[in-house]
Amino acid sequence: MAKAESEHEGPVVERMLLFTDAVVAIAITLLALELPVPKGRTNAELWHAALEARPEYKAFLISFVVIWAHWSAHRKVFRGLRALDRNLSALNGLWLLMVVLIPFATKIIAGDGAFQLRFGFYALIETVTSLLFLLMAWHVRRAGLAAEGTPPERFTESMLRSGAIAACFAVSIPVAFAGEWAYLCW
Amino acid sequence: MAKAESEHEGPVVERMLLFTDAVVAIAITLLALELPVPKGRTNAELWHAALEARPEYKAFLISFVVIWAHWSAHRKVFRGLRALDRNLSALNGLWLLMVVLIPFATKIIAGDGAFQLRFGFYALIETVTSLLFLLMAWHVRRAGLAAEGTPPERFTESMLRSGAIAACFAVSIPVAFAGEWAYLCW
Amino acid sequence: MAKAESEHEGPVVERMLLFTDAVVAIAITLLALELPVPKGRTNAELWHAALEARPEYKAFLISFVVIWAHWSAHRKVFRGLRALDRNLSALNGLWLLMVVLIPFATKIIAGDGAFQLRFGFYALIETVTSLLFLLMAWHVRRAGLAAEGTPPERFTESMLRSGAIAACFAVSIPVAFAGEWAYLCW
Amino acid sequence: MAKAESEHEGPVVERMLLFTDAVVAIAITLLALELPVPKGRTNAELWHAALEARPEYKAFLISFVVIWAHWSAHRKVFRGLRALDRNLSALNGLWLLMVVLIPFATKIIAGDGAFQLRFGFYALIETVTSLLFLLMAWHVRRAGLAAEGTPPERFTESMLRSGAIAACFAVSIPVAFAGEWAYLCW
Known part of the structure; x- marks a missing residue:
């Protein structure tokens, strides 16, 4: 775990980014693979079936935006x-593990009943993702891994934002145990 | 949402394109994952089962061509x-959200019955995808994000084509409510 | 369809290759997603269940090798x-459509009964893939799209090989209708 | 199989790495796609269902770490x-075949009963993956494919590590037939 043997070449950084992008791209696309396909032989039936799957569609949209936001932040810091x-x-690697779990957490949160546990798990994954990102931004700055001329504000800003998101998701967990309006925290 | 803090470096553009390509590649490949596998223990049975799945196969082919066309347009403008x-x-990001929904819309349109709603949803997704692309092309030109020496006709041509596709899909929606020959609009 | 407006920049070529690689990578990985998971609570039961799924495992291995071979050929010519x-x-684009259909064709060929139709469909997809590749190699040479200094033998060799594979798969189709040893053609 | 016609250009290497990264990224992300979604309408039921799926979650985590480790080693040698x-x-190509089989082996090892066979299959896949990697590192050094100035220790270290992992997984196979604590070898 010593940071002694640092890898200096550009291609190494590039390959890590490429791999990261591929994993995030797959995770964000798989979200849609899991969308329930409503059934119905008349317009009314189909419409009704689609309305019943609203929690899944809402969860899909939230997760799409959340993964996109995580990736945008990653893009900025790296x-x-x-x-x-x-x-x-x-x-x-740990951050990617969390990203890969988001489609799974999306299926969990879209389920019926057991609101507190489902909501809490989803919020936990998001909190950890944001915290890991905060750590990465902090480490990049501290270990001097950024190219020269990178404005330090960029890291401060990213860290503040990630910290805020982490706090927001973390706070929403106990709130969920009090009532269903925990979604409002987001 | 201010466009003040523009990101000038090439790698940023490259990473966004790479991510976009990965998402589109996954979406286009997932289309085939969903194809129904016909069953049958004799040649005749299998052939019959495959014929019954024709709507799915037709929808797959249309969506493959449509995603390829969207991606080709993206490639040209970017x-x-x-x-x-x-x-x-x-x-x-919004454009990718639409692309990611195309395999889902393909499953919807291939379903039985409720033709207007299924067809309308598919056409709506395509209309929005094309409109978002039109906006992107317009924004690239207006905000001067293209490299110098890029012929302005390229944008005009792309915008015209996207506008035409959007209009075509948009028109097909009310037509669908009138009758099943709305496919002809495409 | 005119080849007038050719796109000369390297990044365009690169993006097409990147997209191609992503699609092929997804197709080859999805092959394994479809492998039947044998069930069994004892070693003997599990072993037996795995033996029964042999056609699927054989089809997976053949398709993995086939996709890898198609991609290696692509890599060489491009x-x-x-x-x-x-x-x-x-x-x-058409070549990618065929590649994307290979996991589907793999599920078809691994099914029970209706040997001629299943085998014929698989061989047809492979024949068309190889023919499209032959056309691409021929077009690259004829339209002078290769970088200067590329040895023309490379194209001749690739075209010969693709032609041979196409012929082999094409011949296996009528053979399949005669008997189950059509696998030997491969 | 002659190594005569070696391909010298950088883009060729890059494209192979890109393809490799894409396949590994898909394999690592698909792991999560297969996670069982626990059901339950109360917090207690859901919690209970999640506890019952522990073998699957454990297998997922192990495989995520294992694929990440394989990829990190690949990154270092290449x-x-x-x-x-x-x-x-x-x-x-063979190494990728093994990587692509890891999500399948993960489903196998997470199943109930038939511990020896399930465990043995998983360990076999990992052993072969590590051995193939060892061969690659050895071949890169022997055939002089690395850029000049690459420290030879890097290969020695990688080969030692891969050899150790291979040995560890290989040893765990007979141990599994003796008892369920074969996990401890990892």
């Missing part, structure tokens, strides 16, 4: 990265 | 892009 | 490509 | 690769 060390690589 | 601002990034 | 015109783009 | 010959290409 542009101009000039090196990669073991810690950053490990943090990125 | 080549020679030298910068990316927030608006373009957001528009591209 | 390296050193310096430009892309509409015809090549369209041929590549 | 960075600074300057050429690709047929043998390396074929070995990489």
Whole structure:
């Protein structure tokens, strides 16, 4: 876990970004694979069936936006990265593990009943994703992995935003145990 | 949403294109994953089962061509892009949301009965995809995000084509409510 | 369909290759997603269940090798490509359509009974894939899309090989109608 | 199989890496697609259902870490690769075949009963993956495919690690036939 043997070449950074992008792209596309296909032989029946699947569609939209937001943040902090060390690589791996779990968490939250547990699990995944990202941004700045000339505000801003999102999702967990309006926190 | 903080570096553009390509590639490949596998222990039975799944196969082919066309248009407008601002990034995200929904819309349109609603939903997704693309092309030109020397006709031509496709799909929606020959609009 | 407006920039070629690679990568990975998971609570039961799924496993291995071979051929002909015109783009799109259908054809060929139709469909897809590739290689050479210094033998060799594979698969179709040893043609 | 016609250009190496990354990214993301979604209308029921799916969740986590480790090793040995010959290409193809089978092996190992066979199959896939990787690292060094200036220790270290992992998984197979604590070998 020592960050001694840092990998300096640009291609290494590029390959990690490429892999990250591929995993995120698959996760965001798989979200739609899981959408329930409403059935119905008349317009009215089909419409009714679609209305009943509203929780799934809402969960899909929320997760699409959330994954897109995570990826946009990643894009911002990692542009101009000039090196990669073991810690950053490990943090990125954990971050990807969380991203890969978002489609699963989306299926969980769209289920019926057991609102607190479903909501809590989803919010937990999002909280951890944001915290891992915060750690990555902090590590990139501290270990001097960014290219020279990168404005330090970019990291501060990203970290503030990720911290805020993490806090928001974390707060929504106990709120969920109090009532169903925990969605409002988002 | 201000376009103030534009991101000038090439790698940023490249990473957005790479991500876009990955999402489109997954969406186009997932189309085939959903194809119904006909069953039958004799040649005649199998042939019969395959004939019954014709709506699904037709929908698959239409969607493959449609996604390929969307992607070809994207490729044309975004080549020679030298910068990316927030608006373009957001528009591209919405465009990807639509692309990701095409396999879902394909499953909807291939269903039995409720023709108007199924057809209308599919056409709506395509209309919105084309309109978002029109907006992107218009924004790239207006905000001067293309590399110098890019012929302005390329954008005009792309916008005209996307506008025409959008109009065609949009018109087909009310037509669908009148009769099943709405496919002819395509 | 005119090849007038050829696209000369390297990034265009690169993006098409990237997209192609992504689609092929997804198709080859999805093959394994469809593998039947044998069930059994004892070692003997599980072993027996796995033996019964042999046709699926055999079909998976054949298709993995076949897709890998198609992709290797693609890699060989397209390296050193310096430009892309509409015809090549369209041929590549059709080639990808075939590649995307291979996992579907794999499910078909692994089914029970109706051997001729299943086998014939699989062989047809492979024949068309190889023929499209032959056309692409021929077009790249004829339209002068390869970088200078590319040895023309590379194309001749690729075309000969693709032609041979296409012929082999095509011949196996009528053979299948005569008997089950059509596999031997491969 | 002769390594005569080696392919010297950088783009060829890049395209092989890109394809490899895409396949690994899909395999690692598909792992999560297969996670069983627990059902339950109360918090207690849902919690109980989730606990029952523990073997699947454990298998998912192990496979995620394992695929990530395989990919990290690949990243290390292939960075600074300057050429690709047929043998390396074929070995990489076989390695990818194994990686693509890991999600399948994960479903197998998470099943009930028949512990020895399930465990043995999973360990076999991992052993072969590591051995293929060992062969690749050895071939890269022997055939001089690495860029000049690549420290030879990198290969030695990678080969030692892969060999150790292969040995560990291989040893766990007979251990599994003796008892269920074979997991401890990992």
